[in-house]
Amino acid sequence: MTLLLQISDTHFGTERPQVVAALLRLVAALAPDLVVLSGDITQRARRRQFSAARAFVDAFGATPTLVVPGNHDIPLFNPLARLCYPYANHQRAFGADLEPSFESAELLVLGVNTTRAYRHKDGEVSMQQIRRVAARLEAASAAQLRVVVTHQPVAVTRAQDEKNLLHGRERAVQRWARAGADLILGGHIHLPYVLPLHDTFAGLSRRMWAVQAGTALSWRTRGTIDNSVNVIRHDASGGGARQTTVERWDYSETSEEFEQIARHELALDGAQPALAVTLS
Template identity: 65%
Template sequence: MTRILHLSDTHFGTERKPVVEAVLDVARAIEPDLVVLSGDITQRARRGQFAAARKFVQRLSLPVLAVPGNHDIPLFNLFARVLDPYGNYRRALGAALEPVFETPGLLAIGVNTTRPRRRKDGEISDAQIGRVAQRLRQARPGQLRVVVAHHPVRAKEESDLANLLINRERALAAWAQAGLDLVLGGHIHLPYVLPASA
């Protein structure tokens, strides 16, 4: 059985030590095949916040797939937002903004749905949709096929509909046809499970 520990919106910079320790204890107890960090890893994309996130990832001592969220791009430092929006993220968590993790039982594909020109809304391009669909079609038999993005493709509460990923319907249609099993996301700070189709 494949086990994934999904964490989102950790907002390092606002973390509480007892909560961090509890999450580490859970990770040790369930021994997941993969830990997913689906964005908003930091509160304001500052170096110290990313350093805390990196320390947390190192303490996990498990495979981690991370994608950025809108809080992982500088908000107030406009110079960095324009010239190097993912600089601190890459220094702390690695160069890949759209990583892929694969084992015999799992194919997890990260998608960067953030856009430096947007403050919070997420978007996915046709090129990203196509790249993910192609990779899903290459999955081996028996692999759980998972896409990880920060911005959600479905909402449980009507008030969260405005937070949904732009171009999500095109993405879901293409990915379902390519064999998608599961989409993991965050952004709205509410845990839920919904079918991918409306």
């Protein structure tokens, strides 16, 4: 069994200290094999905000992390920095690689930098990025859960969120499906959900799912949804079909802990797309 924890839109600079402490307790209790931070690590890409984010990640101990930037991780109010060295503070905190990857016997996770200095909030994926990711996916083993991480979503549940969709998503989803992707993780809109991409995009060659996370730590929550993270469990040890679940864990103002509130059982590689949801 492999466990992946998805944390998104932490927006350090707007973080809630009690939620930070609760999430660190959750990480310690779950002992994930990988923590993915799917963008908007900071609120305004300032050095002190990245330092706080780095300290948060360091508190995971030896747990591997995969971090991709979001649009908030590029300076907004410093035009020179945005134009000439937009990722300087991000790279100072998390390393030079803006598109990191992680691989184990049961897991292949590929980060994609969908931010662009010439765009304000919108994200974009290029053909070069699409081809690079597809090549890695095509080399994956049959047992691996194949995950792509973007910041902006490739599919949304509400019409008012369509303006936030990733530019180039149609080509990316189609190509990555042919290459064997299972999940595309994202954030950006602070709204957690799981969507079957094989029902959203016509003619996909396999089942593929969009897994979106809410804001993990910020007070900039959306509607009635509190701070939220995703726990993804994958088991390929039984010799049969791969089994994958996505759990949504929300911060509770009452218990001051993260609590599981939903569980999605994802069907992978089957004949008929299906999604079972259990609310707890």
